[in-house]
Amino acid sequence: MVVEVEKATLPRLHYEHLRLSDPSNTVCSLQTHSNNTHIVAIVPLNACGTQIEEDADDLLFKNEITTEDNSSALITRRHQVEMKFFCQYSKRGNVTFSFSAHRDNVTVWDKGFGQFTYGFEFYPDQRFTSRIAPRMYPLEFDVGDRIFMEIEATTPVNNTELFVESCTAAPYDNSNYPHPYTLIENGCNLDSTLIIYSTPNKNEFRFSIEAFKFIGLHDMVYISCSVVMCEAGNSRTRCSRGCQPNGTRRAKREAVIESRTHYVSQGPLRLRRAAQTGNTGKLQGLNSNLVFIAVCALAAVGMICGVLLCYKGL
Template identity: 25%
Template sequence: MQALRQFLLLPLIAALALAQDNSIESTGGFCCCCSSVGGPRCGASLHEQNKALRIELNANANCAWQIQRNTNQTVRLVFSHFKFAPSSSCETESIKIYDGPSTNSPLLGQVCNDTDAVPVLQSSSDSLTFIITTNSVAFTRNFFVFYYYFSPETRLENCGGQLTGPNGTFTSPNYPAAYPAFTYCVWHIQTAKNSKIKLQFQDLFLELDKNCQFDFAAVYDGLTTNTGLIGKVCGVAQPKFESSSNVMTVALFTDYANSYRGFSAQYTSVPLPGPVEPDTLLTCSSDSMKIVLSKSYLASLGYKETDLQLRDPSCSPVITNSVIFSFPLASCGTTKKDDGQSITYTNIISLSPTGNIITRQKSVQIIAKCKMENNSTLEVIYVTKSNIVQNTTAVGRYNVSMSFYDSDSFSKPIHQSPYYVDLNQTLFAQVSLHSTDPNLSVFVDTCIASPQPDFGSLTYDLIRSGCNKDDTVVTYPPLEHYGRFKFNAFRFLQRSPSVYLQCDILICDSKNANSRCTEGCISRQKRAISSYMWKTKTVVGPIRLKRNLRSAHNSESLAKADAEDTPNPQQYSFYTLSFVVLISNIIIVVAVILKYHKRQAGYGYQKIPNSY
């Protein structure tokens, strides 16, 4: 009966989808840049709360769309369908999305032929801009994109989450009732090591469309929605998916109209066949990349430790109980890629038997990538049909520190803490990037001061978005791995004797002439730098005024003087006893003298009797 109901509903859903598809192409209120007699429109300025756009472009297009609305909400932009010219590269054809009202805003992401995902991008304020560029190939490019404004603090119940058991079930919000409009839910599934995941949609009823542009579920092979798209489903179906490892991600997208009951899905974990899961470790830092392989894993593939080499064969491993490759980021054949959202360092370990004319072993490559972001470490194993390829990605952080110096030569750092200064004294601050990659530059984006180390509600801007906000701030030109500035010391009124400094630091590829580090001051309202995946924070302090130091010293001196002038109890008892003895001796001496003088007076005045 259920199958019959779904069979009868399919024509109705298809008709509704076709009607909506035609309405998009025919109504100017919903369509942007559709083909017309005069040719397709190129770009637009959009101010609606939400809007869907069907875009058709031909060769040599360079069109920009600006989404801007005076609201405290943020924008979510979904490219649910895109078709570029065949074999086009990301350099010649792409969609670039900027986090702000113009193409001068920070680059938020890029979509091109190589994009293996449904791109979902979110602004950090109330505006977004995207620009589509096409090459000279004669071909009609098709894009479908919708956006909507929303409040980030708004949360749907039963929408997404972490699933870590060996098996489990999950459903769309409100299932089996109709799902809400503008839903974006992400479920991350992770089972035990040495297993893979089988996903079964037991019931799926989403809006039907031949390209699944309106409402759809996307399934990814891994723990991210940025790559590894296995499939995208909509309509009425019971599809099945299988991961290549123990991690899988499912995302649900819906637009503003035609809501149905959604889906109910179940997953199970099964053991991975073939060799055991590689026992590997990848560690990334600002300075180096470290790859550790177990000998047992190599043996399970039929290889020895002598069969391994990096892109640069001269970089040999250290062999103990494990095989360890450790090398600076910019060496041993490592390549670097700046995609506008992160900086990734990649090297490849090749496994091939030595000393044989023929082999029946599969060639193996271990692709190690260090992606410099503020995030946790992620390791994913991918297995191909022809070769076993382990793609291990670790997310690292750049090591940055900040110190004060005694002069603008920046040769002698101040090591004392607290740092005592005079009011209005010029302070010299330097941010240092500790990395072996010579092609990196440092940019001090924002620096704030606070009387408390937790940087609570009371703060004062010294630098904001690269712009000097305090009249005494002077920034120095960037120099290799250093960012430098100076300002005059101050204090917070009736608050605290201390001042702490916190700076947001951006790390850029110095070979990229259009990076944020080269743009300098950008005046932006309600703008944060959260879109910079390669940012970091550093804190220094406290700074205190010297008069507080003198007050402390004076208090110590007075206390010491009081301690010297005030006798202790033993001294007081000794003085008291001595005084009593002295008084007693004086009294004895006086008594003796008085007695002696009295006796002398009696002899002198004795009366002599008469003789007659």
């Protein structure tokens, strides 16, 4: 709390005798901050004799400035000046926080290529005409829906091409997740539903997969890819070698024809929860069994009644 009192409003006092409720702490001295025109008190909320009170809605921190003629005396019978003050804090408040689930573009610098940018976006269909707006994230899909994605590199260097070396999916936003699902590895397609679309721009990579969910309670999926920029048409680059199932080790990088490996990611994708079809099937089977049992029971009742009637006739 900060309190300022204009000295002109006070009677003639020995200002050096002014004190807070607890003058024993040096931080509670009023002389430290006062000036020629004002008495200034900087009062901690938990020291200098500050008292805390509360009601249903507020916390009140109270203290006072008093004066004494003899600082060593314990009591006085002279009238003292008392300037009571307090700060009031509401016990309730609203806190808001916002964030964007959409990942921003990744800007990197690489020797031989300078500064360039990677973008990873999702699209509503295979026309790839307009990306899905960032405000729509996290995106929702049903299992089996086709998800359309594009990775694009923007660079001031002409005659370049983009190569996607690997892509994985994970239920957490963690690049070190121990058991990701692999879509592309060493430039080879591993997911049976993956489709790669041709594009006239060599710095774009467009592909799609069918939506899936991780077994268990995980309903989020994050997609991460490792990418390389190369000099277009150069047979010595990683881009030109394409799929290498055995994971052939990359040759020593030539800075002017090939970049380092960079990582881009996007997500999360949220998989809509649906009724378990297996449980439905079991219920249907159970209902059929109940119907069959009921029919048999009715037939048995009919047979018993028939026997009783015949017996009565005899």
